[in-house]
Every structure is written in C-alpha cells, then in structure tokens.
Amino acid sequence: MRGRLLLVAVILAGCTGIAAVWFVTAPQRLTAAEAAAVSDSGDAERGKLVFAAGDCASCHASPGQADRLRLGGGLALASPYGTFRAPNISSDRTDGIGNWTAGDLANALLRGVSPDGSHYYPVFPYPSFTHMRPEDAVDLMAYLRTLPAVAGRPPDHEINPLFRIRRFVAFWKMLYFKPGLVAPDPARDEKWNRGRYLAEGAGHCAECHSSRDMLGGIKASTRYAGGQDPVGTGFYPNITPARLGDWSEAQLASMLKTGITPNHGRVGSSMADVVTNLAMLPESDREAIAVFVKSLPSRPTPGP
Structure with a gap:
C-alpha cells in the first residue's frame, strides 16, 4: 500500500512539474x-x-x-x-x-x-x-x-x-531576451538617439559584431567588439573605438553608403549586403548611426 501511494505521489509530482514547465515556457505575445x-x-x-x-x-x-x-x-x-x-x-x-x-x-x-x-x-x-x-x-x-x-x-x-x-x-x-522599445536617452541629442534606435533595433548591429557564449547569447563584455563567428569560419570586426578610433563620424557614415573604408579598402562578406541596404536610407540616418557607433565604449577584440 505504501509503495502504491509513493508511486501515485511520484506520478502526481511529475505531472505537476510538466504542467509547470508547460506554463512557464508559454510564448508571450504582445499585451x-x-x-x-x-x-x-x-x-x-x-x-x-x-x-x-x-x-x-x-x-x-x-x-x-x-x-x-x-x-x-x-x-x-x-x-x-x-x-x-x-x-x-x-x-x-x-x-x-x-x-x-x-x-x-x-x-x-x-x-x-x-x-x-x-x-x-x-x-x-x-x-x-x-x-x-x-x-x-x-x-x-x-x-x-x-x-x-x-x-x-x-x-x-x-x-x-x-x-x-x-x-x-x-x-x-x-x-x-529583454523585450521592449529602446527609450530615448534625455541626456543625448536627437541624432544620437536616432542612431541608437536604428543600430540597436532594426539594424541589429550587435547580433553580428559581438561574441556569443555556449548557449548562443551575446557576451555583454564583447558587445560591438566583434569576435569569431559562431561556427568558426570567419571573424566579425570590432566596431568600438578600440578599432575605429581614428575614423571620423563622416568617414563612418560614408562607409555605410559606399562600402569604402577610410584607408581605401572595401567591406566584404555579409557587410557588403548591409551597405547595399543602408545606402537606401536617408543620409541623416547613416549619420545618426555613425554618431552612435562612435560613442560606444572602447572594448578589446576578443580572441578566438
């Protein structure tokens, strides 16, 4: 009898656990x-x-x-x-x-x-x-x-x-996952806030220009600092001042339109497609992205 009760208790606990997992993993739509x-x-x-x-x-x-x-x-x-x-x-x-x-x-x-x-x-x-x-x-x-x-x-x-x-x-x-709109920073001007909105939102720049941990999440200490891509076949560049410190905002904005870097190089790989798209935006948006990127904290490029 005691064994039967224990079995029932285990089954009930298991069902409760499954129900709890099912509840907490339910997708959350917009309110x-x-x-x-x-x-x-x-x-x-x-x-x-x-x-x-x-x-x-x-x-x-x-x-x-x-x-x-x-x-x-x-x-x-x-x-x-x-x-x-x-x-x-x-x-x-x-x-x-x-x-x-x-x-x-x-x-x-x-x-x-x-x-x-x-x-x-x-x-x-x-x-x-x-x-x-x-x-x-x-x-x-x-x-x-x-x-x-x-x-x-x-x-x-x-x-x-x-x-x-x-x-x-x-x-x-x-x-x-931290859902929600990026709120404007009242300490910054309109151009910086526009650039942040584009880079952090639709532009999703950090999704590539950051390193990831074993679960695929962005390592906060490498945000925008680049690093090896997840499958080890390439390397995303550091776009903080540690790497782009000698670029002016105007040079960065120009690269986002033309794909040509200040040292007369040309961006390649997936960034070439990004430039194709960003070239369609108003000049003011590319300038805003440049202002935001140039304001990023300097971070060292993570090793392989």
Whole structure:
C-alpha cells in the first residue's frame, strides 16, 4: 500500500512539474495594450525604409538569383546547433506570409512568436527587433504586401534533435531576451538617439559584431567588439573605438553608403549586403548611426 501511494505521489509530482514547465515556457505575445497600437493600415513607403534598415533581403531573398525582392527564403544559416533555413516572407498565401496580419508580424518581430503561437529560434534577430516601435512592423507589413508572391517552401531546419522542441526556446528567452522599445536617452541629442534606435533595433548591429557564449547569447563584455563567428569560419570586426578610433563620424557614415573604408579598402562578406541596404536610407540616418557607433565604449577584440 505504501509503495502504491509513493508511486501515485511520484506520478502526481511529475505531472505537476510538466504542467509547470508547460506554463512557464508559454510564448508571450504582445499585451492587449500593445496590440491595440497595431493596425493594418501602414505606410508602405516608410516600410520600405524599415525593410532596408533591417537588412531583410540579405537573409530572405531566394538564393541563386539576383532579385533582392523575391523573398522566397531558403538561405542556409550555419550554427553550432545545426543549419537553419530562412523562411519565405513573400506575400504568397500558401508558402509565405500572405495570410498574416500586421499583428502577426509585430508579434514575430517584437516578441519572437509565430502566428501559431510557437517560439521562433533566435537565429531570427528578434532580440534586437524587439526594440522597434510597433508602427515599424505595421509599415513593414504594408511594404511587404507590395512585393511579389514567391511560391515554394524552403527546406526544414537541420538541427540537433535536442533543439527541435521550440517550447524550450523560452528558457533561452528568460536568459537573453529583454523585450521592449529602446527609450530615448534625455541626456543625448536627437541624432544620437536616432542612431541608437536604428543600430540597436532594426539594424541589429550587435547580433553580428559581438561574441556569443555556449548557449548562443551575446557576451555583454564583447558587445560591438566583434569576435569569431559562431561556427568558426570567419571573424566579425570590432566596431568600438578600440578599432575605429581614428575614423571620423563622416568617414563612418560614408562607409555605410559606399562600402569604402577610410584607408581605401572595401567591406566584404555579409557587410557588403548591409551597405547595399543602408545606402537606401536617408543620409541623416547613416549619420545618426555613425554618431552612435562612435560613442560606444572602447572594448578589446576578443580572441578566438
């Protein structure tokens, strides 16, 4: 009898534990108040700028063709956890996001949650996009709806089975995901705050120009200081004054438009795509990013 009671107690404890884990790992969408600020009547022209600032085409354009506005996805993104595939974000109603509302896109960008209520993997840089305003998501959706539908669903992610349980992404979010808009710093001027908003939000600069720990979170001590990429095939440059100290704000802003560095070099790899997109922004936005980047604290470049 005592053994039976013990078994029942163990089963009940196990069920309670499972229920607790299920509860704490539930995806958190926008609150009702936040969702109320999201409508389906965005400004497509402004959304075009959000699209450029967010470097969306670099990941979501279909590989193997030249049109950066054919957003069929499929780009392979290698990581220590396996290979992720960028999704189709075209207006195709079957394979893309043609059936999404602006609210769906806002939840994806600002909370890392899909329309079906699943966590997105943070290879999608929502830890930075969460700092954007909801209006940015609304305008971006308006612009995406003007682009051509692209049929075809990219291959599935090829990742370690341990990481296929999306519910467990919630534990990663507990450690590294800090949702919410970047509040303006009243001690700084309008240009600096605009630059910070772009770099920390849509531009997601720290997502590449930082080193990561074994769980894939950014190491705070290396933020913007560069380091080896997660799979060890390249090296992201340090963009703090430790590396760019002799660049002027004007030279940095010019590089963001032309890709040419002050010493007459040229940026390459994924940064070349970033420059292609940033060149579409107003000059004032590139200047603002330069002002913010030049104000970063100097940090040493981490070793391999």
